[in-house]
Amino acid sequence: MKSPIYIHRYTMHSHTALNAASTRHDHEGALIKVDDGYGCMHPWPELGDVSLDRLLTALERGRTTPTTRSALYCAREDGKARREGRSLFDGLEVPLSNATLPLCEKAFDQAIAAGFTIAKVKVGRDPEAEAKFIMEQSDRFPTLRWRLDFNAVLGRGGVEQFLKSLSPECRQRIDFIEDPCVYESESWNELYTRYGIPLAVDRDVENAESGVNVVILKPAVNVVKPMLEKAHMESWRVVFTSYLDHPLGQCFAAWRAAQSAKAFPGMIDACGLMTHGLFEPNAFIDRMGPVTPEFTPPGGTGLGFDDLLEKLPWKRLI
Known part of the structure; x- marks a missing residue:
């Protein structure tokens, strides 16, 4: 039996428009929870992504996209680490950023x-x-x-x-x-x-x-x-x-x-x-x-x- 999937929809507000293809400042996404793990889905329809509503509908019907597959993978690995009481960053060094x-x-x-x-x-x-x-x-x-x-x-x-x-x-x-x-x-x-x-x-x-x-x-x-x-x-x-x-x-x-x-x-x-x-x-x-x-x-x-x-x-x- 497959584990239930829970979601939490969120909106983040950017200070400015975030790319040349978009002028909006409000950005919707959804966190997912599967067993003990969490993932994130945050589509950019302006850049060709499936909208959030369509992502959630597809996931509800058992269909996945690159966005949902990545979120489910994240939740699986995150949940495994949480059950073991460890951070996923243990033993790793994150590269510097621009x-x-x-x-x-x-x-x-x-x-x-x-x-x-x-x-x-x-x-x-x-x-x-x-x-x-x-x-x-x-x-x-x-x-x-x-x-x-x-x-x-x-x-x-x-x-x-x-x-x-x-x-x-x-x-x-x-x-x-x-x-x-x-x-x-x-x-x-x-x-x-x-x-x-x-x-x-x-x-x-x-x-x-x-x-x-x-x-x-x-x-x-x-x-x-x-x-x-x-x-x-x-x-x-x-x-x-x-x-x-x-x-x-x-x-x-x-x-x-x-x-x-x-x-x-x-x-x-x-x-x-x-x-x-x-x-x-x-x-x-x-x-x-x-x-x-x-x-x-x-x-x-x-x-x-x-x-x-x-x-x-x-x-x-x-």
């Missing part, structure tokens, strides 16, 4: 003061203003490395125009460009040949072939092991990131990054795991502590948050 920032001067001041050396920003909504801001901050912080995530909203021509509007000095400080346009090996190879800036694939990571220098892995939706093996064969850099989701999902991504760093020494690059500062505070976000390059687990068994999870109102789904 700062994931809005285009706001105050946010950059705070990130530099916190010790970040790499900034990731979402671009493509207002290219002219974004390029101007990036050059200004690059001049202020000349040792800062940049990761630009276009979410494939501009197309190749728009990306080239964006890059041309940056100064040569600024372009040299770009660590990589993420999803500059829809992945297509020939087009990406030409972009890399022309500008020499590494290209990172996120949304179409499973189909990545040539033209890719970096793969972005999101444990919330990606099956990690085969992608790690492929990245190892192709000598790709690997960056783990959260799904801009609930702190429980953020901790799941950090745990998978730490596991992978231990299994593949030297292959996991600075990650994007410190994303809770993008949202208005709540009890879970407060438990994550200050936003710094170092990830500190929230404490407790499994992925943590023992007392907070126990207090939530859970509703039986199945």
